[in-house]
Amino acid sequence: MEWIGVASLTGIVALVFVFFTAKKVMRQDPGTPEMVAI
Amino acid sequence: MAFLKREYKAIGAFAMIVAILLAIGLKERGWHYSIFTAISYLVGAACSLTAGYVGLSISTRANTRTAQAATKGFNQAMSVAFPGGAVMGLTVVGLGLFAFSLVFLILGYLTPGSTVEKMGEAAGIIAGFSMGASSVALFARVGGGIYTKAADVGADLVGKVEAGIPEDDPRNPATIADNVGDNVGDVAGMGADLYESYIGSILSGVIIASLTLGTPELKIKGVILSFLLYAIGIIASILGVFFVRTGEKANPGRALNNGTVSSAVIYSIGSFVLVLVMFGWDLSYFFASFSGIVAGMVIGFTAYYYTSGKSVENLAKASTTGSATTIIYGFALSCKSTVLPLVVIGIAILISYKFGGFFGIALSAIGMLATTGMVVAVDAYGPIADNSGGIAEMAHMGKDIRKITDSLDAAGNTTAAIAKGFAIGSAALTALALFLSYTQVMNLSAIDIMSAGGYKIVAGVFIGAIIPYFFAGVTMMAVGRAAFNVVEEVRRQFREIKGLMEGTARAEYARCVDITTAGALKEMIVPGIAAVAIPIVLGCLLGPEALAGVLLGALATGVPLAIQMANAGGAWDNAKKWIEEGNLGGKGSDTHKAAVVGDTVGDPFKDTSAPSMNILLKLMTVVSLVFGPMILFIHKWLASLF
Numbered sequence: 001m002e003w004i005g006v007a008s009l010t011g012i013v014a015l016v017f018v019f020f021t022a023k024k025v026m027r028q029d030p031g032t033p034e035m036v037a038i
Numbered sequence: 039m040a041f042l043k044r045e046y047k048a049i050g051a052f053a054m055i056v057a058i059l060l061a062i063g064l065k066e067r068g069w070h071y072s073i074f075t076a077i078s079y080l081v082g083a084a085c086s087l088t089a090g091y092v093g094l095s096i097s098t099r100a101n102t103r104t105a106q107a108a109t110k111g112f113n114q115a116m117s118v119a120f121p122g123g124a125v126m127g128l129t130v131v132g133l134g135l136f137a138f139s140l141v142f143l144i145l146g147y148l149t150p151g152s153t154v155e156k157m158g159e160a161a162g163i164i165a166g167f168s169m170g171a172s173s174v175a176l177f178a179r180v181g182g183g184i185y186t187k188a189a190d191v192g193a194d195l196v197g198k199v200e201a202g203i204p205e206d207d208p209r210n211p212a213t214i215a216d217n218v219g220d221n222v223g224d225v226a227g228m229g230a231d232l233y234e235s236y237i238g239s240i241l242s243g244v245i246i247a248s249l250t251l252g253t254p255e256l257k258i259k260g261v262i263l264s265f266l267l268y269a270i271g272i273i274a275s276i277l278g279v280f281f282v283r284t285g286e287k288a289n290p291g292r293a294l295n296n297g298t299v300s301s302a303v304i305y306s307i308g309s310f311v312l313v314l315v316m317f318g319w320d321l322s323y324f325f326a327s328f329s330g331i332v333a334g335m336v337i338g339f340t341a342y343y344y345t346s347g348k349s350v351e352n353l354a355k356a357s358t359t360g361s362a363t364t365i366i367y368g369f370a371l372s373c374k375s376t377v378l379p380l381v382v383i384g385i386a387i388l389i390s391y392k393f394g395g396f397f398g399i400a401l402s403a404i405g406m407l408a409t410t411g412m413v414v415a416v417d418a419y420g421p422i423a424d425n426s427g428g429i430a431e432m433a434h435m436g437k438d439i440r441k442i443t444d445s446l447d448a449a450g451n452t453t454a455a456i457a458k459g460f461a462i463g464s465a466a467l468t469a470l471a472l473f474l475s476y477t478q479v480m481n482l483s484a485i486d487i488m489s490a491g492g493y494k495i496v497a498g499v500f501i502g503a504i505i506p507y508f509f510a511g512v513t514m515m516a517v518g519r520a521a522f523n524v525v526e527e528v529r530r531q532f533r534e535i536k537g538l539m540e541g542t543a544r545a546e547y548a549r550c551v552d553i554t555t556a557g558a559l560k561e562m563i564v565p566g567i568a569a570v571a572i573p574i575v576l577g578c579l580l581g582p583e584a585l586a587g588v589l590l591g592a593l594a595t596g597v598p599l600a601i602q603m604a605n606a607g608g609a610w611d612n613a614k615k616w617i618e619e620g621n622l623g624g625k626g627s628d629t630h631k632a633a634v635v636g637d638t639v640g641d642p643f644k645d646t647s648a649p650s651m652n653i654l655l656k657l658m659t660v661v662s663l664v665f666g667p668m669i670l671f672i673h674k675w676l677a678s679l680f
Binding site: 001003004005006007008010011012013014015017018021022025026027028029030031032 | 092096099100102103105106107118121122124125128129131132133134135136137139140142143146147153154259262265266268269272273275276277411430433
């Protein structure tokens with residue numbers, strides 16, 4: 001069963017990667033207020 | 039996000055009702071079994087909803103950031119658009135594997151007995167998790183599919199055809215609903231679809247390993263192998279993201295394909311090493327899994343072949359003689375496009391069975407879906423690129439920016455065709471693996487049509503064969519009805535808002551989003567209930583053997599029908615775009631008008647009915663699997679009455 005725990009941890013690794021990737025996207029300039037409104 | 043919130047409320051209510059039905063319906067197996075199945079169902083559904091929410095909220099923010107980054111150059115725009123898609127892809131697999139394995143571990147610890155007994159019991163209960171994923175996928179795909187096409191038809195029919203204004207023009211009241219629809223369909227819809235396949239195939243691996251493999255040691259190893267193959271797939275997908283790199287003059291399509299192929303190669307090497315470590319030089323399970331990777335690639339690229347290049351140019355040439363020849367040629371092309379994928383699926387089944395029996399078929403599905411993270415990332419990139427172009431147009435950002443976003447979008451269209459093919463292929467293998475799990479759980483060791491009860495199986499096959507056609511009809515008519523309301527609203531705004539056509543007044547975009555949302559939610563009720571109720575009702579009335587026939591019949595017609603509709607829609611769409619580039623008379627010519635007819639017919643084919651079919655096939659099978667004990671009980675009771 002321990003190996004299934006390892007698989008679960010890999011899922012967490014993916015979620016950590018998601019967190020940093022999302023932060024990278026959000027750091028970008030969203031553009032003018034008109035673009036954001038669209 | 040407004041659509042998603044309202045959709046989630048509807049799904050939440052539906053999920054609670056189904057969870058209560060599960061808890062009551064399965065009480066014959068004991069309260070422990072039924073309550074935990076209901077909880078697993080809710081967790082599976084909640085994870086799918088969370089993945090959809092995270093993916094959609096990032097992709098809608100990435101749209102505008104990609105358009106803004108395009109002002110600095112192509113490479114900067116690409117470095118926002120693709121990570122935006124990668125968030126969706128890796129959330130689907132990360133959350134999926136994390137939650138599924140955690141629930142499996144908890145169920146294992148709560149179940150008394152040996153490790154094999156724990157795994158067997160947990161495998162039965164966790165089928166509820168897969169059904170939760172399927173329920174959300176059904177609504178995301180059917181509701182999202184109806185939404186996206188109703189908005190698209192409303193925007194095009196009144197805006198482009200009647201008012202003569204271009205695509206994404208800010209004067210069109212339905213243009214925002216149309217852009218929202220792209221995200222709802224291709225980001226949330228595709229994510230939920232592949233999340234369902236992802237969970238379904240690991241579930242079938244776990245069930246078939248714990249029921250069919252010979253020794254207790256082999257059963258345990260089989261279950262662990264299923265989980266670890268997915269773990270390798272996640273690592274391969276993360277590494278694949280780093281292979282998507284472009285220079286200023288690089289081809290974005292090639293960069294995206296590099297990522298997909300790199301993930302598959304890394305996964306293949308990783309799975310080879312894993313099988314070698316676990317089973318020594320007996321590499322049977324590696325070959326079974328590898329057959330799935332190859333099948334997934336071939337099916338994806340077949341879809342690409344039939345929806346691009348020469349295929350599309352020939353279809354466009356058929357438009358020179360009118361809309362009738364456009365429809366005939368497109369239909370014929372889509373019929374032919376089903377041949378290779380079905381042959382490849384057949385070969386994958388033969389090879390994987392040869393190497394690993396029923397468990398081999400489940401491993402083939404796992405192999406195909408292991409790199410789902412990368413497939414969804416590439417697919418979700420498409421609407422981000424598309425919408426960034428729409429924003430650039432609406433914000434009057436200039437031709438140079440539009441050129442960059444157009445080139446990002448062109449790559450997205452190609453990869454979307456591949457992902458759609460992949461989604462159907464993986465749905466077919468997953469549904470088959472789940473079907474095998476159903477036969478094992480219900481002790482249907484041999485489905486023999488020559489036996490005394492064989493006529494029921496044959497009847498079941500015929501009944502099952504018509505279900506995909508019924509479903510396609512229901513979903514297409516739903517698009518027509520929902521689109522009608524949008525068309526009426528856009529016409530009203532053009533009529534009543536003074537200065538809208540001149541660009542001095544602002545359209546009521548939110549009103550169109552609202553009407554489309556309400557229409558899509560209303561129209562998804564019938565198909566949603568039908569997909570869950572049909573297998574339960576038929577199973578209770580005709581028995582588990584006939585239900586197996588129903589599932590096989592639906593699978594046999596549903597897969598080619600889904601491939602045909604997806605490829606027909608894709609080919610008609612791209613033929614129209616090819617003419618719009620200036621070929622065969624270009625925009626406004628009679629050839630273009632004929633191509634537009636083909637595209638309009640193909641829209642609900644490729645974006646509503648075909649994706650819904652993927653879900654229908656998996657959901658019917660997993661409902662049969664989860665409700666199997668109840669179906670058997672009620673059927674026996676009904677049989678005793680007559």
